[in-house]
Amino acid sequence: MDSDIDTLLKLQQLDLEIDNLKKLIERLPEEIKSLEKKKSDLILKFDKIKNDINHLEALKREKELDIQTYEDKIVKIQSSLEKVKTNEEYKALLREKAHAEEAIMELEDEILNIMEEIENLREEEAKLKGIVDKEKVEIEKEIQEKEKELEEAKEKLEKLLKEREEFSKTVRPPLLSKYEMIRKKRNGKAVVIVDSDTCTGCFMIIPPKVYSELVKSKKLLTCPHCGRFLIYRES
Ligand SMILES: [Zn+2]
Structure with a gap:
C-alpha cells in the first residue's frame, strides 16, 4: 500500500x-x-x-x-x-x-x-x-x-x-481511474495529508474510526466527506 x-x-x-x-x-x-x-x-x-x-x-x-x-x-x-x-x-x-x-x-x-x-x-x-x-x-x-x-x-x-x-x-488501472475521478470532481488535489484528525482537502474532521484505521494500518483510505485519498504521516 x-x-x-x-x-x-x-x-x-x-x-x-x-x-x-x-x-x-x-x-x-x-x-x-x-x-x-x-x-x-x-x-x-x-x-x-x-x-x-x-x-x-x-x-x-x-x-x-x-x-x-x-x-x-x-x-x-x-x-x-x-x-x-x-x-x-x-x-x-x-x-x-x-x-x-x-x-x-x-x-x-x-x-x-x-x-x-x-x-x-x-x-x-x-x-x-x-x-x-x-x-x-x-x-x-x-x-x-x-x-x-x-x-x-x-x-x-x-x-x-x-x-x-x-x-x-505504471499505475494500477483501478487506482489511476479512481485518482482521476477524484481529481476531476475536486478540481485539483486528489491526495491530501491528514493534519491531526482533519482532512486538509475539505477541512472536516475525519471520523475516529477512519482515523484510527488510517494511523494503525496505514492503508490507503479516502475522506468520507470529500472522497480524497488520505495520507497519514507521523510527525
Ligand atoms: Zn476531506
Missing part, C-alpha cells in the same frame, strides 16, 4: 505542476499584451505632445501672416492719406489704420501666448522623452523575459505531459 501512496503522490505532483504550467501559459500572453499596450500608450502620449506643438506652430504662422496682411493694409492707408480730399475721408482712413494697428497688437499678444505654450510643451517633450526612452527599454526587456518564460513553460509542459503519460502506464 505504501507504494500506492508514493505512486499517487508522484502522480499528483506531476498533475499539479502541469496545472500550474497551463495556468502560466494562459496568463503570460495576456501579460505580454498589456505590456505592449503600455508601451504603445506611452508612445501615443509622446506623439500627442509632438502633434500639439506642430499644431501650435502652424497657428503661429497663420497669425504672422495675418499681421503681414494688416501691415500691408497700413502701408496702403498711409499712401491713401496723402491723397484724400475731405476731412471725413481722412478721419475714416485714420479709424481704419487704428483698427489695423489694434488688430496687430492683439495678434502679437496671441503669438506670445502661443510661443509660451510651445515652450512649455517643448519642456514637457524633453522631460517625457527621457522617461519614454527609459520606460520603453524596460518594458521591452520585460516583454522579452515573459516571452522567454512562456517558451520555457511550453517546453516544460510538453516534457511533463510525456512524463505523466509514461508514469500513468
